[in-house]
Amino acid sequence: MTDRVIAFDINAARVSGAADGVMPRPAISPSGPSPDQRLVRAKARAELASAYAGLLGAELPASDVLEQMLLAIGEATESGATIKPESIAAVLRVAGMTASVESIDALTPGQWPALAQMANGQMVLVAAQEGESLFIYDKTCPDQRAEVPLREFSPHFSGRIIRARTSLRQLEERHIGEDTKGHWFWGAFRTQRRAFAEVALGSLFANILAVAVALFSLQVYDRVIPHQSESTLWVLALGAGLALVLEMGLKLARSGLMDLAGRRIELSVQGLLMDRLLGMKAAPEKRAPSQLFAAMREFSSVREFFTASTIGTLADIPFLFVFLILVASIGGPLVFVLIAGAVLMVVPGMFLQKKMVALSQSTQGASSRASRLLHEAIYEHETVATTRGADRIKRIWEELTTLSAVKSSEQRKLASALTYWAQMIQQGTYITAVVIGAYMVFAGEFTVGSIIAIGILTSRTLAPLTQLAGTLARWSNVKSALVGLDAIAGAEQVQSAGRRYLRAETLRGAFELRHLEFRYDPEAAPTVEIAGLAIPQGQRVAVLGANGSGKSTLLKLLAGLYEPQNGRLLLDGIDIGQIHPRDLRRSVGYLSQDVRLFAGTLRDNLNLTQLERDDERLYAALDFAGLGPFLRNHPRGLDLPIRDGGEGLSVGQRQSIGWARLWLQDPQVVILDEPTAALDTTLETTLVSRLDGWLGDRTAIIATHRVPILSLTGRTLILQNGRLAVDGPRDAVLAHLNQAKGAQA
Numbered sequence: 001m002t003d004r005v006i007a008f009d010i011n012a013a014r015v016s017g018a019a020d021g022v023m024p025r026p027a028i029s030p031s032g033p034s035p036d037q038r039l040v041r042a043k044a045r046a047e048l049a050s051a052y053a054g055l056l057g058a059e060l061p062a063s064d065v066l067e068q069m070l071l072a073i074g075e076a077t078e079s080g081a082t083i084k085p086e087s088i089a090a091v092l093r094v095a096g097m098t099a100s101v102e103s104i105d106a107l108t109p110g111q112w113p114a115l116a117q118m119a120n121g122q123m124v125l126v127a128a129q130e131g132e133s134l135f136i137y138d139k140t141c142p143d144q145r146a147e148v149p150l151r152e153f154s155p156h157f158s159g160r161i162i163r164a165r166t167s168l169r170q171l172e173e174r175h176i177g178e179d180t181k182g183h184w185f186w187g188a189f190r191t192q193r194r195a196f197a198e199v200a201l202g203s204l205f206a207n208i209l210a211v212a213v214a215l216f217s218l219q220v221y222d223r224v225i226p227h228q229s230e231s232t233l234w235v236l237a238l239g240a241g242l243a244l245v246l247e248m249g250l251k252l253a254r255s256g257l258m259d260l261a262g263r264r265i266e267l268s269v270q271g272l273l274m275d276r277l278l279g280m281k282a283a284p285e286k287r288a289p290s291q292l293f294a295a296m297r298e299f300s301s302v303r304e305f306f307t308a309s310t311i312g313t314l315a316d317i318p319f320l321f322v323f324l325i326l327v328a329s330i331g332g333p334l335v336f337v338l339i340a341g342a343v344l345m346v347v348p349g350m351f352l353q354k355k356m357v358a359l360s361q362s363t364q365g366a367s368s369r370a371s372r373l374l375h376e377a378i379y380e381h382e383t384v385a386t387t388r389g390a391d392r393i394k395r396i397w398e399e400l401t402t403l404s405a406v407k408s409s410e411q412r413k414l415a416s417a418l419t420y421w422a423q424m425i426q427q428g429t430y431i432t433a434v435v436i437g438a439y440m441v442f443a444g445e446f447t448v449g450s451i452i453a454i455g456i457l458t459s460r461t462l463a464p465l466t467q468l469a470g471t472l473a474r475w476s477n478v479k480s481a482l483v484g485l486d487a488i489a490g491a492e493q494v495q496s497a498g499r500r501y502l503r504a505e506t507l508r509g510a511f512e513l514r515h516l517e518f519r520y521d522p523e524a525a526p527t528v529e530i531a532g533l534a535i536p537q538g539q540r541v542a543v544l545g546a547n548g549s550g551k552s553t554l555l556k557l558l559a560g561l562y563e564p565q566n567g568r569l570l571l572d573g574i575d576i577g578q579i580h581p582r583d584l585r586r587s588v589g590y591l592s593q594d595v596r597l598f599a600g601t602l603r604d605n606l607n608l609t610q611l612e613r614d615d616e617r618l619y620a621a622l623d624f625a626g627l628g629p630f631l632r633n634h635p636r637g638l639d640l641p642i643r644d645g646g647e648g649l650s651v652g653q654r655q656s657i658g659w660a661r662l663w664l665q666d667p668q669v670v671i672l673d674e675p676t677a678a679l680d681t682t683l684e685t686t687l688v689s690r691l692d693g694w695l696g697d698r699t700a701i702i703a704t705h706r707v708p709i710l711s712l713t714g715r716t717l718i719l720q721n722g723r724l725a726v727d728g729p730r731d732a733v734l735a736h737l738n739q740a741k742g743a744q745a
């Protein structure tokens with residue numbers, strides 16, 4: 001009986017046998033499971049979670065789960081614990097499902113499929129329960145299911161299960177097939193519908209209470225004063241005072257609610273914008289980085305607009321009608337004076353919207369260029385100083401700041417004019433209403449109390465419109481900021497929403513190019529144009545060519561960073577665009593000509609995936625790249641600070657960091673752009689001697705001008721103006737080149 005249950009553990013053991021490509025980790029503590037064992041368990045659990053997601057119709061490859069699990073292992077290593085079911089539930093939630101850990105008292109068919117935790121900590125995937133049997137996922141069985149009697153299962157069951165369900169959003173995406181989230185910005189408001197409904201309700205009551213002061217005056221002037229009734233006066237005053245306190249309480253609650261909703265919207269929108277920015281397809285011909293930078297910065301104007309005070313103003317506007325009805329009931333035709341005043345207050349703001357938007361676009365354009373210049377002046381300070389470029393920068397800076405100051409002052413003037421206009425009309429309406437009211441008193445149609453009440457109501461009715469004039473002026477900033485942000489939110493993504501990519505756990509690395517064309521400038525000749533090229537799995541190819549011949553561009557195409565405009569690029573016989581971007585990035589390593597570092601520590605820069613928790617592995621990577629001795633002797637070692645802008649190491653050291661990152665990634669395909677250009681000859685020779693073994697049967701495509709690295713390759717391609725001019729075995733091509741050189745000499 002126990003054997004059956006232990007057989008579930010065999011899943012873990014079997015998976016451990018398949019733990020290829022994962023570096024062994026040394027044990028950290030003698031007690032408890034070693035990191036190796038944890039890794040094996042994580043792998044087994046990843047497989048189970050993946051199989052479970054599959055049962056629910058979701059695509060969640062084990063490799064993706066494993067990456068999340070490794071993060072969990074890292075955290076657990078520090079606390080000495082192992083992976084908890086909660087972490088598995090969290091991974092399932094990351095994949096878009098709803099998942100929770102539940103304790104159950106009895107085994108019933110409705111609970112499954114679910115992951116069940118056994119008393120010894122193991123996990124099993126229970127697919128179904130029929131009669132007195134459970135069907136358990138077991139990949140060694142022909143139909144991947146093993147039947148286990150309940151009485152054998154129950155004694156070993158811990159009572160805890162992880163239950164996941166497909167979320168409504170996933171169902172919508174799966175069956176309706178369109179992006180159901182709506183507009184990236186306005187869609188976020190939809191999620192806060194409830195909060196806004198509460199705000200509207202609060203506004204309704206606050207506005208009704210606000211009427212109290214007008215009614216108080218009406219009663220005092222018309223009833224209390226003529227009858228000199230002191231007690232009524234105090235009762236009315238008390239009632240009006242109470243209404244004021246209630247109104248304030250309601251407004252406070254309303255602003256708290258709006259603040260909360262605003263914060264939630266901001267967090268979700270900012271998160272979405274960052275996701276879109278990070279997931280953007282590289283399209284050098286379409287967007288300048290400075291535009292993106294400026295657009296993101298302008299989000300602050302959007303944020304400022306949607307603060308509680310603005311939304312408060314907007315929320316009060318619909319209740320203008322409540323006041324108008326009240327005015328009509330007290331003052332009859334006087335309501336038309338108020339309506340005319342209201343129209344006059346907002347019309348100029350509406351008409352001037354276009355001009356305001358144009359002005360704010362100019363201001364934002366100038367300030368975004370100014371910030372790019374500032375960026376250059378700070379980060380490229382040395383170049384500016386040594387190339388005597390300071391005068392140019394200063395001139396452009398002055399031009400841009402003048403432009404931005406003039407445009408923004410025009411904008412401010414217009415906004416002030418609109419506000420003053422609105423205030424003037426508000427006062428004018430008041431005077432007109434009082435004058436007409438006075439005539440009505442003369443004619444005996446009206447009381448003095450009514451005039452006072454109308455006066456108060458006029459101010460209350462038109463007050464939100466005065467603020468609206470200012471709000472409309474600020475709205476122009478938001479409108480132009482949203483245009484820039486739209487470009488980010490709508491940018492083509494590496495991973496398109498709603499698309500099902502081909503999942504490939506590992507890629508072997510056989511490339512085939514057919515009539516491939518790529519150009520940066522749509523009007524110009526192709527930068528790379530290759531009629532046909534096949535690189536078999538495991539081949540090491542050198543790409544040579546003059547500066548600007550298209551080597552880097554070809555490499556970026558092969559790495560899947562750029563998309564060809566024409567032709568096909570196949571990896572392992574599959575169009576590279578079909579492969580899931582995560583799988584592509586996992587299996588295809590790319591070392592660029594210019595290795596960039598990020599602000600933080602050296603450790604952060606090596607461990608960009610956050611999957612590496614083991615400093616020994618980081619040192620092994622640095623040893624491979626030739627930086628080990630330097631860093632071991634350095635007082636800060638892996639904590640070496642990398643400054644803002646990625647400074648802190650020499651160019652050659654940065655290239656070595658690139659090598660170390662590649663070693664940690666351990667990909668099957670390596671694409672290297674001038675990978676030793678910045679290294680000294682000693683380090684280059686050492687690295688090349690290590691590389692032969694490391695490259696093994698990986699496919700390697702290397703653009704280079706250096707001879708030592710050529711010795712690693714067997715085939716040479718020469719590019720000329722983006723076209724393949726020569727393709728042959730290395731020695732033959734080099735001999736031919738030397739002959740040609742000799743003939744020229």
Ligand SMILES: Nc1ncnc2c1ncn2[C@@H]1O[C@H](COP(=O)(O)OP(=O)(O)OP(=O)(O)O)[C@@H](O)[C@H]1O
Pocket residue numbers: 284285520521527545546547548549550551552553554
């Ligand atoms: N981001 C870009 N936008 C526009 N044109 C580009 C861009 N990158 C490269 N180019 C152009 O494409 C052509 C090929 O450039 P590429 O960097 O691929 O050449 P390369 O062979 O790698 O040169 P090098 O040996 O100098 O590194 C060049 O004429 C270059 O001007």
